Amino acid sequence: MQYTANTLENHWMPFSANREFKESPRLVVKSKGVELWDHHGNRILDGSSGLFCVAAGHGRTEIAEAVHAALLQNDYTAPFNLGQPSSFELARMITAITPEDINHVFFANSGSEAIDTAIKICMAYHRARGEGQRTRFVSRERAYHGVNIGGVSLSGMVKNRETFSGVMPNVVCMRHTWLDGNRFTPGQPENGAELAEDLQRFVDTYGGATIAACFVEPIAGSTGTLVAPKGYLERLREICDANGILLVFDEVICGFGRLGVPFASQAFGVTPDIMTMAKAMTNGAQPMGGIAVKDEVYDTIMNSAPEGAIEFFHGYTYSAHPAACAAGIATQKIYQDEKLFDRAAEMSDYFLDAVFALQDIDIVTDIRGYGMLTGIDIAPGAAPGVRGTKIQKQLFHNGMHVKFTGDAGIVAPPFITERGEIDEMCAILRTTLEEFKD
Numbered sequence: 548m549q550y551t552a553n554t555l556e557n558h559w560m561p562f563s564a565n566r567e568f569k570e571s572p573r574l575v576v577k578s579k580g581v582e583l584w585d586h587h588g589n590r591i592l593d594g595s596s597g598l599f600c601v602a603a604g605h606g607r608t609e610i611a612e613a614v615h616a617a618l619l620q621n622d623y624t625a626p627f628n629l630g631q632p633s634s635f636e637l638a639r640m641i642t643a644i645t646p647e648d649i650n651h652v653f654f655a656n657s658g659s660e661a662i663d664t665a666i667k668i669c670m671a672y673h674r675a676r677g678e679g680q681r682t683r684f685v686s687r688e689r690a691y692h693g694v695n696i697g698g699v700s701l702s703g704m705v706k707n708r709e710t711f712s713g714v715m716p717n718v719v720c721m722r723h724t725w726l727d728g729n730r731f732t733p734g735q736p737e738n739g740a741e742l743a744e745d746l747q748r749f750v751d752t753y754g755g756a757t758i759a760a761c762f763v764e765p766i767a768g769s770t771g772t773l774v775a776p777k778g779y780l781e782r783l784r785e786i787c788d789a790n791g792i793l794l795v796f797d798e799v800i801c802g803f804g805r806l807g808v809p810f811a812s813q814a815f816g817v818t819p820d821i822m823t824m825a826k827a828m829t830n831g832a833q834p835m836g837g838i839a840v841k842d843e844v845y846d847t848i849m850n851s852a853p854e855g856a857i858e859f860f861h862g863y864t865y866s867a868h869p870a871a872c873a874a875g876i877a878t879q880k881i882y883q884d885e886k887l888f889d890r891a892a893e894m895s896d897y898f899l900d901a902v903f904a905l906q907d908i909d910i911v912t913d914i915r916g917y918g919m920l921t922g923i924d925i926a927p928g929a930a931p932g933v934r935g936t937k938i939q940k941q942l943f944h945n946g947m948h949v950k951f952t953g954d955a956g957i958v959a960p961p962f963i964t965e966r967g968e969i970d971e972m973c974a975i976l977r978t979t980l981e982e983f984k985d
C-alpha cells in the first residue's frame with residue numbers, strides 16, 4: 548500500500564493537522580511492549596502509553612485472546628433490560644479497587660461519554676432528592692473533560708471551546724492550580740490549597756443550593772500534569788459536603804495505577820461521590836469508559852423510581868460491549884497478576900528523577916510530575932503551541948512518541964517500562980529539546 552495523500556484523504560483525523568499529516572504521515576504499523584514501529588520500519592519508544600491508555604504495554608496477548616474468545620462466544624447482546632455475564636464480572640473487579648463506598652459502575656465507551664454520563668447522573672440524583680434547582684456545574688480553567696457537549700461545557704481549554712458556541716449553560720470555572728512559585732516541584736506542591744476557595748466564592752455568589760456538582764481532574768493531565776496542591780482536594784471535599792454539592796473526580800488519566808495506586812482518590816486520600824474512568828481500563832485495547840458512584844448516589848436514583856420502572860433513562864448501544872468487557876477483565880487480571888500498580892509506584896522515583904533532570908535545558912520552563920505521569924513545559928516559540936508541535940514531530944523522528952498539548956509535553960510511559968528504557972527516553976528528550984535551543 549502506498550501511504551500518499553491520495554490514499555489518506557478519506558479519513559478526517561481527530562485533533563490533527565490533517566493537511567500537514569497527509570503530506571508527511573507518521574503511521575504506526577506495529578507495537579509491542581514499550582515499542583512502536585512506523586511504516587518505514589523505524590523503532591519508536593512510546594513515552595505517553597499511546598494516550599495514557601497502554602499501562603501494561605502494547606501487544607498483550609492475554610487481552611487479544613480474551614477479546615477473540617468473547618466475540619466467538621457472544622459477539623453482542625442488547626444492553627437494555629438484557630445483559631451478559633462479563634459486564635457484572637468487570638464491574639465487580641473495578642469496584643474491588645475503588646474507594647470503599649463506591650460500589651456501582653455504569654459503562655460507556657470513552658472518557659467523553661463517561662463525563663457526559665456523570666453530568667446526567669448528577670442531574671438525576673438531585674432531581675430524585677427533590678433538588679432539581681441545582682442546575683449549575685463548577686469546573687476549572689485548564690480542565691479537559693473530553694469532547695462531547697457536556698465535557699466541552701466543562702472544558703477550561705480555549706481551543707476546545709471557542710468554535711463551539713452552543714454548549715451547556717450555567718457552568719463556572721475555578722482558577723487552575725498552576726502557580727509560578729511551584730515551578731519544578733515533583734509531587735504535590737505545598738502552595739495553592741487556597742485556590743479551592745474559588746468554589747466557596749461560587750457558593751457565596753450563586754447560592755450553594757443552586758450548584759449540582761464540582762468536576763475536577765485530581766491531576767489535570769491533558770494541559771500538562773498539574774498536580775493538585777496539598778490540601779486543595781480536601782478543601783473542595785469540605786465545601787461540597789457543607790453545601791450538598793457532588794464532587795466528581797475525572798480519573799480518566801489517573802485511574803488504574805498511573806499514580807502507583809488504583810485511583811488518584813486513594814493517592815490523595817479524598818473520596819469523591821462520582822468518578823469517571825476510561826483509557827487504562829482496557830489497556831487501550833478496546834474503547835471503554837466507566838462512571839463509578841457512591842452507594843448513596845446509586846440508591847437515591849434507584850429508590851426514586853417506581854417499582855419495576857427504568858431508573859435512569861440513559862445508556863449506549865455499546866454500553867458494556869462483550870469485547871470491551873473481555874478486554875477490561877483481562878486487563879484487570881494483568882494488573883493484579885503482575886502487581887503493575889505497585890510497579891508504577893516503585894518505578895516512580897526513578898522516572899521522576901530522570902525527567903526532572905531535564906530542567907537544565909534552557910527552553911524547559913517547568914516540570915511537574917507524580918507517579919508515572921509528568922508534564923514538561925517548553926517556552927513558546929513564535930506563537931503558543933508552534934514550538935511544541937514541532938518538538939512533538941521531531942521527537943517521533945528521533946524515536947519517541949510524546950503527547951503534546953500546546954507547548955506542554957506529557958510523558959507517561961507504560962508501567963512495564965524498564966529503567967534502561969526510561970534512560971533512553973530521557974536521552975531522546977534531551978537531544979531533541981536541545982535542538983530547539985533559543
Ligand SMILES: Cc1ncc(COP(=O)(O)O)c(C=O)c1O
Pocket residue numbers: 598656657658659660662691692693694764768769797798799800825826
Ligand atoms: C481527564 C480526561 N477526561 C476525559 C477524557 C476524554 O476521554 P476520551 O478521549 O476517551 O473521550 C480525557 C482524554 O484524554 C481525559 O484526559
